[in-house]
Amino acid sequence: MKIQYPNIAVVGTGAMGRGIAQIATQAGSRVFLMDANPGAADAAKAALGEQWGKLVAKGRIDEAQASAWGAQLHTVQSLDELADCDLVVEAIVERLDAKQGLFTQLESVVRTNAVLATNTSSLSVTSIGAALKHPERLAGFHFFNPVPLMKVVEVIAGLKTDPALCADLAAYARQMGHTPVQAQDTPGFIVNHAGRGYGTEALRIVSEGVADFATIDRILRDQVGFKLGPFELMDLTALDVSHPVMESIYRQYYDEPRYRPSVITAQRLAGGVVGRKVGEGFYRYADGAAQVPAEPPVPVVDEMPPVWVSPRASRRAELYQLLKDLGATIETGQSPSPHAITLVAPLGFDVTTVAVVERLDPARTIGIDMLIEDAATKRRVLATNPATRVDIRNAAHALFARDGKAVSVIRDSGGFVTQRVVATIVNIAADICQQGICSPKDLETAVTLGLGYPLGPLAMGDRWGPTNILEVLFNMQTVYGDTRYRPSPWLRRRGAIGLSLTHVEEN
Numbered sequence: 001m002k003i004q005y006p007n008i009a010v011v012g013t014g015a016m017g018r019g020i021a022q023i024a025t026q027a028g029s030r031v032f033l034m035d036a037n038p039g040a041a042d043a044a045k046a047a048l049g050e051q052w053g054k055l056v057a058k059g060r061i062d063e064a065q066a067s068a069w070g071a072q073l074h075t076v077q078s079l080d081e082l083a084d085c086d087l088v089v090e091a092i093v094e095r096l097d098a099k100q101g102l103f104t105q106l107e108s109v110v111r112t113n114a115v116l117a118t119n120t121s122s123l124s125v126t127s128i129g130a131a132l133k134h135p136e137r138l139a140g141f142h143f144f145n146p147v148p149l150m151k152v153v154e155v156i157a158g159l160k161t162d163p164a165l166c167a168d169l170a171a172y173a174r175q176m177g178h179t180p181v182q183a184q185d186t187p188g189f190i191v192n193h194a195g196r197g198y199g200t201e202a203l204r205i206v207s208e209g210v211a212d213f214a215t216i217d218r219i220l221r222d223q224v225g226f227k228l229g230p231f232e233l234m235d236l237t238a239l240d241v242s243h244p245v246m247e248s249i250y251r252q253y254y255d256e257p258r259y260r261p262s263v264i265t266a267q268r269l270a271g272g273v274v275g276r277k278v279g280e281g282f283y284r285y286a287d288g289a290a291q292v293p294a295e296p297p298v299p300v301v302d303e304m305p306p307v308w309v310s311p312r313a314s315r316r317a318e319l320y321q322l323l324k325d326l327g328a329t330i331e332t333g334q335s336p337s338p339h340a341i342t343l344v345a346p347l348g349f350d351v352t353t354v355a356v357v358e359r360l361d362p363a364r365t366i367g368i369d370m371l372i373e374d375a376a377t378k379r380r381v382l383a384t385n386p387a388t389r390v391d392i393r394n395a396a397h398a399l400f401a402r403d404g405k406a407v408s409v410i411r412d413s414g415g416f417v418t419q420r421v422v423a424t425i426v427n428i429a430a431d432i433c434q435q436g437i438c439s440p441k442d443l444e445t446a447v448t449l450g451l452g453y454p455l456g457p458l459a460m461g462d463r464w465g466p467t468n469i470l471e472v473l474f475n476m477q478t479v480y481g482d483t484r485y486r487p488s489p490w491l492r493r494r495g496a497i498g499l500s501l502t503h504v505e506e507n
């Protein structure tokens with residue numbers, strides 16, 4: 001197979017540049033490493049040699065292969081030595097002036113048909129190319145760290161980028177063993193844009209006093225299936241990386257409320273409490289392990305009161321069956337008795353509002369999240385309102401923990417943790433489709449590969465019901481009076497027919 005770009009250069013040999021160089025070499029390209037910091041390119045070459053040596057030791061490759069790859073890797077001291085390269089990938093500091101300056105110099109060095117690519121994660125490709133005489137030869141080629149393991153790359157067309165160039169870069173990405181996704185030149189491209197809902201909504205929830213960091217992480221892992229909770233993830237990526245991205249996307253979208261950053265991360269960044277790499281973030285770390293507070297014990301209840309379920313509860317039939325399986329005494333009258341746990345299961349509304357609207361006694365009313373079917377979760381989530389009695393709270397906790405499933409009890413808010421985060425993720429994804437930033441198929445691919453979500457955001461919407469997601473958003477907008485929960489027109493149009501890939505392409 002003919003390699004798309006036989007000779008490439010990687011300028012900037014930090015973690016990203018080194019990773020790009022590794023997969024390009026392994027694909028068969030001759031790779032030239034350059035870095036403005038003396039000795040950095042040589043250090044990168046040595047590190048890659050060590051990496052291939054480890055693969056030999058593990059029996060993944062043989063000595064001949066490692067030697068062949070090493071022979072394809074070269075270091076250079078000046079840009080002039082890159083004159084014969086077919087492709088130059090920039091992976092330097094994330095500053096517009098620095099990138100423009102580099103590409104301006106490169107344009108005068110490389111051949112007229114050479115391709116220039118930026119690994120920027122947050123800057124506009126169009127803005128970077130604005131300094132060039134021929135911006136049509138520049139495209140975004142955004143990899144994710146660690147590059148050899150993160151198998152997706154965003155190919156971004158600037159306003160003047162030649163479309164054929166993007167097709168060639170996509171073909172090269174496949175030769176390197178990666179999956180390319182095509183994106184328009186908008187803030188955050190696909191992955192960083194689609195990822196806004198997870199962390200920012202979790203930060204809003206904790207800022208409202210609904211639950212602590214560890215509880216929110218547990219809920220989203222156990223109810224939805226995320227590999228890491230949002231605060232575990234931010235500790236891993238570190239706030240000195242993730243908070244500036246939050247601010248950048250928010251500002252580039254002219255303060256769009258959906259992307260509003262949090263004072264919590266701003267304060268922690270200022271205080272140096274940025275995550276695992278410094279031993280302290282949302283969690284403290286000892287020998288690399290997070291020190292997670294223990295879950296509250298299940299209360300001991302001597303006498304379990306009966307349970308009455310609101311006729312407006314979501315998944316009401318399923319909830320009745322669950323209560324039967326747990327051995328609850330169920331009341332079926334039009335209203336609860338004076339001793340019953342009054343159980344509501346709203347979508348988007350807070351428990352207090354439901355109690356008032358349905359004329360229920362708030363002191364005996366408690367909510368349960370039924371957005372996701374109980375059988376598919378590892379945790380149940382209950383919510384009190386400010387008037388819920390302690391004995392009612394404890395009884396409900398003990399009842400729903402009878403079969404050994406974990407139970408979290410959170411404070412009242414508009415919508416439960418899972419409802420708010422999932423609805424926000426789906427809504428932002430729908431807005432990406434509305435703007436035509438990428439195809440729905442590429443959106444799903446980028447998010448599952450780039451963010452590691454258990455499902456793509458559109459698949460999430462279909463899995464748990466587009467109309468349910470819309471109900472959560474409409475009700476959250478009512479509760480908060482905030483446009484950040486305004487449903488995307490794309491989501492509203494497809495709410496009745498589903499979001500799956502068989503429905504999403506326009507005629």
